[in-house]
Amino acid sequence: MNLQVDEGTDSGLILAAEECPPESFEKFHSFSTNDNVIIRKLSAHGPVLIRGGRGSGKSALLIEAYRRMRAGEAVFPVYISLRYLPLLQSDGPEYIQHFCMLLSEHIQKELSLRGFAEDFPSVSEEIRLQLGLAQLSQNLNRRIVLLFDDAAHIGREKPLEVFFDLFRTISSNLTSCKASIYPGVTKFGVRFDVFNDSTVVDISRSDVAAVPDFFPEVVRARYPKLAQRSMFSDRLSPQQFANLLGRAVVGNLRGFILACNRFLLQEKIGIPEMSKCFLEMAQDYYWPLMDEVAPKLGVYEPLIEPARELIEAIVENSARPVKSGQRTIAQDRVLIHRQLVSQNIKLFEISEYLGFVARREASRAMKSGGRGPVFAINLCSLLDSIPSTRLTNEMMEEWLSGAQEAAEIHISGQAFSSIKLPALVEEHGLAILTKQVSVLGKSSAYPYGLGPNVIDRLRNAGIHTVGELVSKTNEELDRIEYIGDVRIQQIRDVLYQAIWM
Amino acid sequence: MADIGSLLCGDDEHEGLARSALQQLSRSISTFAGKSVGFLSSEASIDAQVFGPFCARVLLENGCAALVGRLDAFRMLYLSEFQAQPQYETGKRAKSAFSWAGDVIPEEKTKEMWSVDHDVPKISRALFSSYVSHVFWEPAVERMLDFVSSKTTELDVADLLSLDAENYINSTKGKCLQLYSTLSKGVHWEFFTSSLLFDEESVKSMIRDTLVLVSQLGLISHFIPTAHASLSPERAFDLYCSFRRDIP
Numbered sequence: 001m002n003l004q005v006d007e008g009t010d011s012g013l014i015l016a017a018e019e020c021p022p023e024s025f026e027k028f029h030s031f032s033t034n035d036n037v038i039i040r041k042l043s044a045h046g047p048v049l050i051r052g053g054r055g056s057g058k059s060a061l062l063i064e065a066y067r068r069m070r071a072g073e074a075v076f077p078v079y080i081s082l083r084y085l086p087l088l089q090s091d092g093p094e095y096i097q098h099f100c101m102l103l104s105e106h107i108q109k110e111l112s113l114r115g116f117a118e119d120f121p122s123v124s125e126e127i128r129l130q131l132g133l134a135q136l137s138q139n140l141n142r143r144i145v146l147l148f149d150d151a152a153h154i155g156r157e158k159p160l161e162v163f164f165d166l167f168r169t170i171s172s173n174l175t176s177c178k179a180s181i182y183p184g185v186t187k188f189g190v191r192f193d194v195f196n197d198s199t200v201v202d203i204s205r206s207d208v209a210a211v212p213d214f215f216p217e218v219v220r221a222r223y224p225k226l227a228q229r230s231m232f233s234d235r236l237s238p239q240q241f242a243n244l245l246g247r248a249v250v251g252n253l254r255g256f257i258l259a260c261n262r263f264l265l266q267e268k269i270g271i272p273e274m275s276k277c278f279l280e281m282a283q284d285y286y287w288p289l290m291d292e293v294a295p296k297l298g299v300y301e302p303l304i305e306p307a308r309e310l311i312e313a314i315v316e317n318s319a320r321p322v323k324s325g326q327r328t329i330a331q332d333r334v335l336i337h338r339q340l341v342s343q344n345i346k347l348f349e350i351s352e353y354l355g356f357v358a359r360r361e362a363s364r365a366m367k368s369g370g371r372g373p374v375f376a377i378n379l380c381s382l383l384d385s386i387p388s389t390r391l392t393n394e395m396m397e398e399w400l401s402g403a404q405e406a407a408e409i410h411i412s413g414q415a416f417s418s419i420k421l422p423a424l425v426e427e428h429g430l431a432i433l434t435k436q437v438s439v440l441g442k443s444s445a446y447p448y449g450l451g452p453n454v455i456d457r458l459r460n461a462g463i464h465t466v467g468e469l470v471s472k473t474n475e476e477l478d479r480i481e482y483i484g485d486v487r488i489q490q491i492r493d494v495l496y497q498a499i500w501m
Numbered sequence: 502m503a504d505i506g507s508l509l510c511g512d513d514e515h516e517g518l519a520r521s522a523l524q525q526l527s528r529s530i531s532t533f534a535g536k537s538v539g540f541l542s543s544e545a546s547i548d549a550q551v552f553g554p555f556c557a558r559v560l561l562e563n564g565c566a567a568l569v570g571r572l573d574a575f576r577m578l579y580l581s582e583f584q585a586q587p588q589y590e591t592g593k594r595a596k597s598a599f600s601w602a603g604d605v606i607p608e609e610k611t612k613e614m615w616s617v618d619h620d621v622p623k624i625s626r627a628l629f630s631s632y633v634s635h636v637f638w639e640p641a642v643e644r645m646l647d648f649v650s651s652k653t654t655e656l657d658v659a660d661l662l663s664l665d666a667e668n669y670i671n672s673t674k675g676k677c678l679q680l681y682s683t684l685s686k687g688v689h690w691e692f693f694t695s696s697l698l699f700d701e702e703s704v705k706s707m708i709r710d711t712l713v714l715v716s717q718l719g720l721i722s723h724f725i726p727t728a729h730a731s732l733s734p735e736r737a738f739d740l741y742c743s744f745r746r747d748i749p
Contacts, residue, residue, distance in 0.1 A: 044706035076701040195675030210657040
């Protein structure tokens with residue numbers, strides 16, 4: 001998380017908890033009662049998988065657990081981000097080797113940082129890693145908690161099976177493994193039984209009626225100005241502002257912070273300003289997100305268009321009664337027949353991952369027969385599809401209450417009939433790495449992308465693809481004329497956004 | 502504290518042996534749940550560290566035993582009768598005694614559920630067997646979801662509404678196995694290395710997981726139409742909400 005709002009330098013990475021300077025972490029993060037339960041679980045004995053969409057706050061929870069454990073004396077915690085390119089590019093024994101090396105380096109770094117006299121060997125085999133961890137725990141007289149962030153990349157599933165195998169192997173009474181994963185992670189491999197070898201904790205914040213204090217608390221911590229009553233019109237309270245924004249982005253913290261940023265220069269905030277924010281978010285954040293994420297989806301890249309159609313169909317289904325005058329307010333939740341969901345499961349996972357919808361209930365009986373899950377719909381997209389495209393006080397109150405009846409999409413309906421699922425090829429790595437460097441240029445997907453001059457200079461230096469660029473060291477880039485420290489950092493930031501989830 | 506004993510054991514309006522067996526379990530469940538909630542709500546203490554895992558394990562075992570009894574009345578009545586016989590000696594292990602592995606956790610070897618070749622004794626009636634899951638728990642979870650989603654309550658019921666009927670028992674069985682094993686380590690004091698001793702975070706996390714797990718099982722059991730001594734859905738949900746409000 002970059003705390004500056006200087007658009008020229010934040011490179012769109014202003015929202016990641018792992019980027020927050022440690023000394024500012026506490027000041028800018030707040031945790032609900034439920035978060036504290038999760039943090040305690042992340043600190044306790046036992047393996048845990050923490051599951052949530054992009055920007056749902058998984059990293060913040062892992063880091064906070066790490067911080068709290070560091071303050072105590074019973075545990076030796078290690079936080080490690082697995083955003084490490086060789087892991088993304090390898091599989092099988094090669095993955096194991098990179099993983100063991102990376103983890104042992106991090107453990108040694110943590111030991112040095114904490115001033116412990118013990119050394120941890122640099123190992124490349126899991127058996128030596130296991131032995132090293134057992135020995136370390138005995139020597140420190142503490143149990144060990146390993147917090148793996150970004151363990152799953154939605155576009156690369158094969159190495160995940162190896163990861164879960166390692167997760168299971170190194171978990172013991174002395175070493176507890178915790179990892180963050182996405183809702184779409186379903187391939188756990190043959191040795192890992194997700195129900196017996198871990199406890200899965202889901203992060204969901206889309207129901208602001210059930211937890212009405214969380215988003216107002218985040219605003220008070222991060223944006224004190226936006227928590228002042230004087231900032232708002234008579235018809236909008238700071239509490240409503242925070243909860244409506246939280247509900248609009250279906251509880252996604254990254255989307256929430258981006259939305260809040262848009263109000264920082266406002267002098268007064270009322271319902272028209274919220275309306276404007278929703279519409280702008282729909283146009284310049286959510287739809288471009290599809291383009292940004294597409295090349296990171298690996299084998300699932302061809303599903304991005306069907307996912308777009310799916311979202312449009314869901315939103316249209318909720319907006320249609322308003323268009324035809326049957327309703328005055330669009331339904332903000334939708335109950336979809338489970339057969340339709342299972343037929344299009346990856347599309348739903350991508351939509352959830354991007355924050356267009358959030359699963360609210362696992363299963364509910366439909367009026368028209370059958371059952372299915374209930375999804376909360378992103379209010380930015382919903383408002384954008386209503387003819388008036390104008391938020392009203394009545395909409396705000398109804399959407400905040402959570403009492404509105406959910407729309408339904410039944411198996412016999414035609415809502416998804418035009419969606420065609422393309423055949424998927426074998427997993428072959430991420431498409432983004434083979435794309436031309438020009439894809440990193442300024443665009444709606446990369447608002448802080450590279451200028452044409454920089455792209456030309458990279459090409460002239462023989463760097464044509466994103467894969468070639470990412471493999472260059474800072475020293476190699478520095479040798480290119482007119483590319484210095486600032487540009488190198490910009491290149492690294494854009495690459496980070498382009499490759500990682 | 503809310504009546505968690507009734508949430509797991511049901512009403513006590515039916516006369517007979519089952520009533521006294523369930524009343525006894527209900528008292529035990531309420532006592533140990535009360536102690537567990539107390540440890541969870543208090544500051545860290547030696548008592549919590551020493552007795553917390555024990556209380557949570559008794560709650561887990563007794564809660565599951567009550568559910569076995571309500572779902573399979575024959576098993577409960579057999580155990581009640583047998584324990585009253587002179588052949589039942591407290592110092593001697595009875596092969597037919599209630600056991601965690603067998604009555605709660607199934608010993609299922611075959612993956613194929615439906616086959617004309619399956620013998621009756623091999624069709625497990627354990628609380629978390631695939632058959633009991635199929636005939637009792639899955640439909641009950643769906644009924645519970647429909648009931649709860651139609652109610653308005655100040656309690657955050659997101660965790661209940663996210664339960665997936667199809668995976669509920671697999672997931673609950675996995676949690677029970679992990680909890681039982683970990684809580685037992687707190688009971689048996691089998692640690693010879695102090696780095697393994699349970700700290701506050703671990704003890705509280707285990708206690709809370711146990712309380713949530715047994716209360717959810719208790720609630721869902723009242724949506725099984727053939728279960729003995731079931732409460733009305735309204736009463737069960739009220740008890741569940743009151744109990745969950747006490748869990749920090």
